[in-house]
Amino acid sequence: xxxxxxxxxxxxxxxxxxxxxxxxxxxxxxxxxxxxxxxxxxxxxxxxxxxxxxxxxxxxxxxxxxxxxxxxxxxxxxxxxxxxxxxxxxxxxxxxxxxxxxxxxxxxxxxxxxxxxxxxxxxxxxxxxxxxxxxxxxxxxxxxxxxxxxxxxxxxxxxxxxxxxxxxxxxxxxxxxxxxxxxxxxxxxxxxxxxxxxxxxxxxxxxxxxxxxxxxxxxxxxxxxxxxxxxxxxxxxxxxxxxxxxxxxxxxxxxxxxxxxxxxxxxxxxxxxxxxxxxxxxxxxxxxxxxxxxxxxxxxxxxxxxxxxxxxxxxxxxxxxxxxxxxxxxxxxxxxxxxxxx
Numbered sequence: 001x002x003x004x005x006x007x008x009x010x011x012x013x014x015x016x017x018x019x020x021x022x023x024x025x026x027x028x029x030x031x032x033x034x035x036x037x038x039x040x041x042x043x044x045x046x047x048x049x050x051x052x053x054x055x056x057x058x059x060x061x062x063x064x065x066x067x068x069x070x071x072x073x074x075x076x077x078x079x080x081x082x083x084x085x086x087x088x089x090x091x092x093x094x095x096x097x098x099x100x101x102x103x104x105x106x107x108x109x110x111x112x113x114x115x116x117x118x119x120x121x122x123x124x125x126x127x128x129x130x131x132x133x134x135x136x137x138x139x140x141x142x143x144x145x146x147x148x149x150x151x152x153x154x155x156x157x158x159x160x161x162x163x164x165x166x167x168x169x170x171x172x173x174x175x176x177x178x179x180x181x182x183x184x185x186x187x188x189x190x191x192x193x194x195x196x197x198x199x200x201x202x203x204x205x206x207x208x209x210x211x212x213x214x215x216x217x218x219x220x221x222x223x224x225x226x227x228x229x230x231x232x233x234x235x236x237x238x239x240x241x242x243x244x245x246x247x248x249x250x251x252x253x254x255x256x257x258x259x260x261x262x263x264x265x266x267x268x269x270x271x272x273x274x275x276x277x278x279x280x281x282x283x284x285x286x287x288x289x290x291x292x293x294x295x296x297x298x299x300x301x302x303x304x305x306x307x308x309x310x311x312x313x314x315x316x317x318x319x320x321x322x323x324x325x326x327x328x329x330x331x332x333x334x335x336x337x338x339x340x341x342x
Contacts, residue, residue: 024290029266032278042071042284049259049282049330050208052215052337056223063196064224068216071284072206077216079224080197083171083238086190089120116166116193118159125154125198127213134205134285146209153210153308154198154217157298161256161305164221168250169194171238173231191231192238196224207284208260210296215257219338224250254300257334259327263293263314277314281326295320297327 020027020041031041038046050071059065064079117123127147129137137144158164171192198220200213228246232239241247262283266275279295280287288294293312298305304324309315315323 020286024286025267028264028287028290029275032264033266033276038278040280041286044282046278047281047326049326049333052334054215054219054337056219062220063226064220064222066216066219066223068212068219070208070212070215070282072204073208073212074203075212075216076201076203077213077220078199078201079220080199081224081226082195082197083229083240084120084122084193084195085238086192089193115159117162117164117169120193120195122166122169122193122195123155123158123164123198124195125151125158125200125217127151127154127200127202129202129205132204133202137205150210150213154200154213157214157256157258157306158217161298161300162253163256164196165251165253168226168248169196171229171231175233189231192229194226194229196221205285207286207288208282211258211260211282215334215338218252218255218257221250221252222338226250255331255335255338256298256300256305257327257331258296258298258306259323259330261295261297261315261323261326262287262291263295263312264291265293265312265314279315279319279323281330295323297323299324299327299331301331302328 028041032038032046040046044050050073053069055067057065058067058076059078062078063081065077067074067076069075127143127150129147131137131139136146170190171194172188173191174188175186177186198217200216202209202213225244225247226249228241228243228248229238230241231237260282262280264278264280264287266277268275280291283291283294293314294308294310295315296306296308298307307320
């Protein structure tokens, strides 16, 4: 007696999140290899950046603040200014006197190898992660290696780009008479500095932490206003004016914008066979976890200010030219966002 053929067993399938968690590399490669447009798992093309959202002045008790969002990465930066007295800076290269306008030629100082902002540590960045911002962050622990690395990179970029002018942070005083020569015009004296604490707080972190943190610092510094500080002869100390109209903005040197890229190395069908490679702009946290090679290019109006590269060897001379072009295009988008233009 003939028996009916048994039905084939159902195919083994996984929901999308399970597939991504169990086999992240094949999951991402399946998306990139699906068609010629190389659509990633997050729906973006390989060359596509996330549109930045920038909002300034959100914190009322800071000298400057900004909230930046890149996709699911959200970060807040607050700028807090404190006064550093000149007598508390022994052994530094600070100028002893300035001209009547209270200014010194910063370019001449830098040519002589002197850097007040770096020597006096007038810019102090700090990075914190909120509870639940990323699965890798455990509340209550000491700052992780990633956090410390971010702080070092931000501090290095602040100093290498010379983003702030030292004269914007100096507090000067012109006495009524010249103590050494009553017939000569009085010289302005340096009485102190403004120290800016750049507190960066991640609400959520989904990749490109350095780019988001730096953009929040840029936007916050552009929004920062410092009260008029003056030396009072009777008080013999530095006081600040309560009049908001006398507050001054910072005069930034340009707008250096970093753009990060991750290299995804594909695998062939055979054992050890090499597949295609993709360079992903603005990688999210999932993509960063499966990519070994990371490149960050900082540009300012078409000028390369800094290049950082770690891991891998896919990015060569020709690929780097393409990434620089992407970074320059990215600069225009960020510049419009920081100036509140659509």
